Amino acid sequence: MDNAGAVLRIDLDALVDNYRMIQRQVGPALVGGVVKADGYGLGAQRVAQILTQAGCRHFFVALLGEAMRLKPRLCADASLFVLNGLQPGAEAACAQAGIIPVLNSLDQIDRWAALARSLGRHLPAAIQVDSGMSRLGLPPDEVALLIAQKERMDGIALRLVMSHLACADEVNAVFNAEQVAAFEKVTQCFPDVPRSLDNSGGSFHQRAHFDLVRAGIALYGGAPANGPNPMRAVVSLEARIAQLRTVPTGSVVGYGASHRCDRETRIATIPVGYADGWPRHLSNCGSAFIGSVRVPIIGRVSMDSMTLDVSHVPQAHLYPGAPVELIGSHQSVDEVAADAGTISYEILTQLGPRYARFYRSASAAERKRSVAV
Ligand SMILES: *Cc1c(COP(=O)(O)O)cnc(C)c1O
Secondary structure, three states, rough: OOOEEEEEEEEEEHHHHHHHHHHHHOOOOOEEEEEEHHHHHHHHHHHHHHHOOOOOEEEEOOOOOHHHHHHHHHHOOOOEEEEEOOOOOOHHHHHHOOEEEEEEOOOHHHHHHHHHHOOOOEEEEEEEEEEOOOOOOOOHHHHHHHHOOOOHHHHHHEEEEEEOOOOOOOOOOHHHHHHHHHHHHHHHOOOOOOOEOOHHHHOOOOOOOOEEEEOOOOOOOOOOOOOOOOOOOOOOEEEEEEEEEEEEOOOOHHHHHOEEEOOOEEEEEEEEEHHOOOOOOOOOEEEEEOOEEEEEOOOOOOOOOOEOOOOOHHHOOOOOOOEEEEOOOOHHHHHHHHHOOOHHHHHHHOOOOOOOOEEEOOHHHHHHHHOOO
């Protein structure tokens, strides 16, 4: 902890509470955990482990490589899906590992079915249809072909039909209803196959949620949609003051001399910078908190440090090693993201490897104690 620039605390109990809140929203649909990008930066294995304890049995990553690392850590009855589908040549490794690809094109379906037939056994898969986002999934013409030629899926055990919403975080967007209608229409051609459409945002729309939702950001405490955030905060980030100085009126601060002090200014330098994922866009516009006092970032965010105007902070809070809140009770991940002109997803997935990481989980601690007894 003394060797790191900041301490990242991850509250796994809050994460489980968020999982349960989403479950209450979407029931009787099930909640799957999206743990791509190393669990949105929080640690895919830790997240998957705690979600498994909470009853989650469906997990989603983006890449086969992510799935390969995670699969051995999951319990035997968990399903692990690869959202981005399969690159040509990756089929055998995927099948061997018992990982479920989300097939996004007829070509991917053909290759997966061919492998199944050559192995002489059924291989599980999800298929994704493009209901309007034009990103991943079978486009409408390929869907029509597939429905006309269902034998192309011989050998595939279809576990899920899914699609993805473009505007899930805008509860009232007309486009949501259009995508829901398109998805309903297509999935009628796959009776008895479980369906999945909603991410975090969609999980809070006032309608039914098909069979499985794929929750990511809301599990990790980010706002599922525009407006008030009902989720519990999961992440906090606390730096420590590295150095303090008082500079006279007219002094400039940081690279590019982009801030000029219009009064005598007390400056605290903290050892967190853009190499830690703290956005350089927060130069001269973001803030931190000391006690409950907002301290603006002045000057540019450097690679390994940044400078704060702490002129209004009581002296008792200012000493080398004093704590500085970057994410916490005064400043949420959503607020940091808004200041930086981005979204909470980007802030979380960029959280750097140089932070000291601590995971909090009362349930795990209790279990350990009861085993020891
Ligand atoms: C990332 C992703 C999700 C999770 O989205 P959140 O908004 O984080 O809940 C769900 N489905 C797909 C296809 C995704 O790519």
